[in-house]
Amino acid sequence: MSTHAAIAAHANRAVPGYLVSALAMTPNSGMGASGMGAAIQPRNPADPLAGLGHAKVHERETTLFSEGDAAGSVFRVMSGMVRLYKMLPDGRRQIIGFLQAGDMMGLAFAAQYLYTAETVTATTIQRIPRLELDALMDAQPAFARKLLSATTSELMAAQDQMVLLGRKTAAEKVATFLLRLSDRRGGEQTIDLPMGRSDIADHLGLTTETVSRTLTKLKSSRLIRILVGGKLDLLDRDALADLAGGF
Amino acid sequence: MSTHAAIAAHANRAVPGYLVSALAMTPNSGMGASGMGAAIQPRNPADPLAGLGHAKVHERETTLFSEGDAAGSVFRVMSGMVRLYKMLPDGRRQIIGFLQAGDMMGLAFAAQYLYTAETVTATTIQRIPRLELDALMDAQPAFARKLLSATTSELMAAQDQMVLLGRKTAAEKVATFLLRLSDRRGGEQTIDLPMGRSDIADHLGLTTETVSRTLTKLKSSRLIRILVGGKLDLLDRDALADLAGGF
DNA sequence: CGGCTGATTGATGACCGTCAATGAAGGTGG
DNA sequence: CCACCTTCATTGACGGTCATCAATCAGCCG
Numbered sequence: 001m002s003t004h005a006a007i008a009a010h011a012n013r014a015v016p017g018y019l020v021s022a023l024a025m026t027p028n029s030g031m032g033a034s035g036m037g038a039a040i041q042p043r044n045p046a047d048p049l050a051g052l053g054h055a056k057v058h059e060r061e062t063t064l065f066s067e068g069d070a071a072g073s074v075f076r077v078m079s080g081m082v083r084l085y086k087m088l089p090d091g092r093r094q095i096i097g098f099l100q101a102g103d104m105m106g107l108a109f110a111a112q113y114l115y116t117a118e119t120v121t122a123t124t125i126q127r128i129p130r131l132e133l134d135a136l137m138d139a140q141p142a143f144a145r146k147l148l149s150a151t152t153s154e155l156m157a158a159q160d161q162m163v164l165l166g167r168k169t170a171a172e173k174v175a176t177f178l179l180r181l182s183d184r185r186g187g188e189q190t191i192d193l194p195m196g197r198s199d200i201a202d203h204l205g206l207t208t209e210t211v212s213r214t215l216t217k218l219k220s221s222r223l224i225r226i227l228v229g230g231k232l233d234l235l236d237r238d239a240l241a242d243l244a245g246g247f
Numbered sequence: 248m249s250t251h252a253a254i255a256a257h258a259n260r261a262v263p264g265y266l267v268s269a270l271a272m273t274p275n276s277g278m279g280a281s282g283m284g285a286a287i288q289p290r291n292p293a294d295p296l297a298g299l300g301h302a303k304v305h306e307r308e309t310t311l312f313s314e315g316d317a318a319g320s321v322f323r324v325m326s327g328m329v330r331l332y333k334m335l336p337d338g339r340r341q342i343i344g345f346l347q348a349g350d351m352m353g354l355a356f357a358a359q360y361l362y363t364a365e366t367v368t369a370t371t372i373q374r375i376p377r378l379e380l381d382a383l384m385d386a387q388p389a390f391a392r393k394l395l396s397a398t399t400s401e402l403m404a405a406q407d408q409m410v411l412l413g414r415k416t417a418a419e420k421v422a423t424f425l426l427r428l429s430d431r432r433g434g435e436q437t438i439d440l441p442m443g444r445s446d447i448a449d450h451l452g453l454t455t456e457t458v459s460r461t462l463t464k465l466k467s468s469r470l471i472r473i474l475v476g477g478k479l480d481l482l483d484r485d486a487l488a489d490l491a492g493g494f
Numbered sequence: 495c496g497g498c499t500g501a502t503t504g505a506t507g508a509c510c511g512t513c514a515a516t517g518a519a520g521g522t523g524g
Numbered sequence: 525c526c527a528c529c530t531t532c533a534t535t536g537a538c539g540g541t542c543a544t545c546a547a548t549c550a551g552c553c554g
Binding site for chain 4: 417
């Protein structure tokens with residue numbers, strides 16, 4: 001399945017039409033796919049996307065679209081959580097990012113989606129046909145710049161994620177991940193971990209066992225407390241930030 | 248130095264003004280920062296950036312700007328090669344990407360550059376004040392979309408790089424890297440490696456020793472041939488593609 | 495030709511992946 | 525409402541890949 005993607009990637013990346021990307025469209029939001037981001041802010045009262053397409057509730061663990069599918073729409077997460085990932089031919093998976101309320105995906109200039117999108121929890125999704133988005137961009141020049149801003153935000157997050165994947169240790173990766181989740185929630189001490197350990201692992205370039213062991217160590221060191229229901233308490237934010245080693 | 252960046256990253260990613268990103272602005276180009284990209288195509292005869300700012304030749308191994316510097320201009324590589332990287336507080340480095348002719352950097356909505364840019368070889372760089380770019384975006388709505396397209400291309404490349412960093416073995420990483428370089432050159436069998444082993448290592452999340460050993464193994468297996476002057480021959484493209492494992 | 499920088503090769507070991515077993519939690523049906 | 529089953533998290537033992545430390549080698553410039 002990713003054979004096509006591989007070929008496309010090897011050939012020059014010149015693609016006509018829309019590219020597949022993920023980005024946050026909440027004004028002032030910032031990060032989306034790769035890292036964590038804002039999403040806490042109330043949506044723009046003058047939300048230019050309001051009313052476009054239509055919203056639908058999806059159950060947990062369902063596929064929204066797959067790598068290689070024809071890309072006809074863009075999506076915006078209204079509530080819940082979505083994971084985006086790419087797979088290698090042999091099944092190894094890399095989760096590009098987790099999306100939350102306000103984040104967009106599928107916005108792109110390619111004929112096909114370049115990653116798979118699945119719900120983690122039950123999720124409300126606004127689906128916007130590309131034609132409608134195009135029309136909006138034509139009608140409101142400022143909107144195109146907003147998209148550009150959101151996309152560059154994504155790119156920044158992606159670059160931070162490269163640092164994490166390429167140069168951080170397991171402990172640093174996990175600490176960074178937890179802090180990002182918290183920051184995204186406005187710095188709350190208690191954060192939500194709706195995704196499973198293997199999702200976290202595939203996002204951080206680790207295995208479930210290593211994630212689990214690392215969390216246990218953080219727990220033993222009194223840096224975090226693991227609560228029931230997939231919740232988690234950041235007990236010592238400063239120590240976690242030290243551990244995270246920047247970003 | 249990266250303290251500021253760290254804080255900025257932890258705080259909500261909402262930033263007014265331009266973000267710092269890298270992208271290819273050659274029409275039909277595609278990849279830039281993270282991966283390899285086009286750059287082979289002749290520049291658009293109707294290059295909207297032509298004549299903006301002014302070009303300058305920089306010697307090899309010089310810094311163009313650093314992470315945290317005030318971001319007043321965007322840059323376009325006309326010839327030569329540039330590396331972009333981020334550093335962790337303790338000095339570990341992740342090279343975000345190598346830029347070649349046609350690629351842009353510094354295009355962004357942030358007050359500061361988020362990574363450091365250095366020349367690898369002697370390089371001609373077009374420096375364009377942000378104000379001029381803004382004016383161009385206002386004057387030519389189509390140009391904003393071109394920037395959006397280029398940025399989403401970057402994002403795609405960044406996502407491929409995440410897969411590489413998070414889920415590939417050393418051999419797969421090196422093979423992928425070589426194939427990307429070749430593809431960027433239009434699929435040439437002989438490619439140029441102007442950057443040092445440690446640059447490659449810091450791009451692939453490895454050490455110089457591992458890069459060297461891996462290249463030696465590829466040489467022993469007759470998949471590549473190492474030539475003088477930083478050049479390299481891809482002897483068995485198919486075998487390399489198998490090794491690369493997609494992308 | 496000598497000295498410097500970077501690449502290569504070797505020896506060793508740590509971190510984290512793999513394989514495996516146990517434990518906890520949630521969902522379903524009796 | 526509880527027992528069973530399935531799924532996922534945790535913990536343990538072990539091994540491999542790649543990092544680290546170190547020495548030699550090759551290329552380049554003065």
